[in-house]
Amino acid sequence: MSASKHIVVVGAGLIGLSCALGLRQRGCRVTLVEQGSRPEVTAEPGLRVSALNHASRTLLQELGVWQQLPLQRLGPYTGMQVWENNSFADIAFHAEQIGTDDLGAIVENQVLEQALWDAAEQAGVTIIANTKVQQWQQDHQGATLQLADQQLQGDYVIAADGVRSQLRSWAELPVTFWDYEQRGLVAVIASELPHQGVARQAFLPTGPLALLPLADPHLCSMVWSCDEDLAQELLQLQQTQPEQFQRRLQVASNGILGNLTVDSAVASFPLQMQYAQQWVHERLILVGDAAHSIHPLAGQGANLGFADVAVLIEAFTATEQRQLNRALQAYQRERKAAALTMIAAMEAFKRGFGTSQPLLQLLRGVGFTLANKTPPLKRWLTKVALGEV
CATH class of the missing domain: 3.50.50.60 (FAD/NAD(P)-binding domain)
Structure with missing residues (x-):
């Protein structure tokens, strides 16, 4: 038919x-x-x-x-790392833990x-x-x-x-x-240290920051989610004082990839x-x-x-x-x-x-630690992310 x-x-x-x-x-x-x-493909990463x-x-x-x-x-990633900047909450996933070449x-x-x-x-x-x-x-x-x-x-x-x-x-x-009253800032970021094929996400009090590995070992795609006011402040900073924007980004990422440089325009979306x-x-x-x-x-x-x-x-x-x-x-x-x-x-x-209450920060840290140290739970969470559950 x-x-x-x-x-x-x-x-x-x-x-x-x-x-x-x-x-x-x-x-x-x-x-x-x-x-x-x-669609036309540019020589530079989109x-x-x-x-x-x-x-x-x-x-x-x-x-x-x-x-x-x-x-x-193509930027295959073999690992994921998620952490919260203001607590000990941290969890990492690796492809080898579930017997695959990548995540x-x-x-x-x-x-x-x-x-x-x-x-x-x-x-x-x-x-x-x-x-x-x-x-x-x-x-x-x-x-x-x-x-x-x-x-x-x-x-x-x-x-x-x-x-x-x-x-x-x-x-x-x-x-x-519903409107989150936030914006996502996107850009291509050049890093001093290689990303090693790891997708990274930091939870900040103002919203999550993701650094996603591109094919070049020193380039990542940035997605920085934050409230409207902060987003406008950061966009203005990138236009007038780009070195200060890069410094803020490096601090937000805990310096995990060393010095960071914006390698493209910075765009935003609601x-x-x-x-x-x-x-x-x-x-x-x-x-x-x-x-x-x-x-x-x-x-x-x-x-x-x-x-x-x-x-x-x-x-x-x-x-x-x-x-x-x-x-x-x-x-x-x-x-x-x-x-x-x-x-x-x-x-x-x-x-x-989205809250910095000490008790909830403690609970998040305990939850991440428990998941990190419980292989069956970790494997299940990884399979969910892969679309296999």
Whole structure:
């Protein structure tokens, strides 16, 4: 039945591209609508990266894309270190503890997006670039999308158009939302000491700081989450007194990588949480950030989206309409539950580490020490991070 279905995917980010490619490989006729153009890869590392776990990598391997990524732009990490600056809380994970070569890989979004775009074109996905959807309507049999110069008819429309999904808004699907009143600062950081393939995250009183290892042993991707006022102060500092910004960053990271130098522009984005209360509505299906977005402190946003894709493209292998309807409802139940679980976990982490009360600091330290010294618990936590639980 999939071969007879025309699926229109709106949004050509990581999730929309992988969804379009996966559906095409399963025999669907797929049109991808994107308001931008084919992504270009710069010679320098990009500011936007994703920490992909094993489950996401497996999906990309099945799509035939992972094998096409240039090794010199991949940053496999074999360890993770998490600590709290104002207490003795510290925990470390290593790939060898669970018998794997690595715990995942840091991938530049621009590199992966270009590889997915090219693979989708080669697979026969019709890509309509530099075009916005201007109007949309649906009924129980299909959907119509009005573009600037043409009209598309689809059996299903997949909204992969991001956090501010226009399709979700037009469908009037309710969204639960809250603003953390924080910003994430991102930049490429050059370090005096090699990162040794370890992803590091420090919990500060003002928010978490992540240093994610890139392919170059002396380059990391920084994600520094902090309140709006501090974020603006740091951005201003980087513009007027960059050496002071670098000093603040070095102190925040406990000097774990020695002297740090900002090797790119510093950008920022607002930190918000949201999830749609309905993911499947007649012939509209939400996926990725259009369905959910979470705090970046654990780097699980892209992995959640790729997990959506894996379940959704499998649903379209159904051989008859009634079976497909059931599969799409199962997609909604399974992936919505997974997203809500991750949102709850991230909120617990944020609240748990967002206070400097001495008793809670002590409890966090005891908890980290217990986990660090309990191999079965540590292995389980590692497998959760890898998407294997």
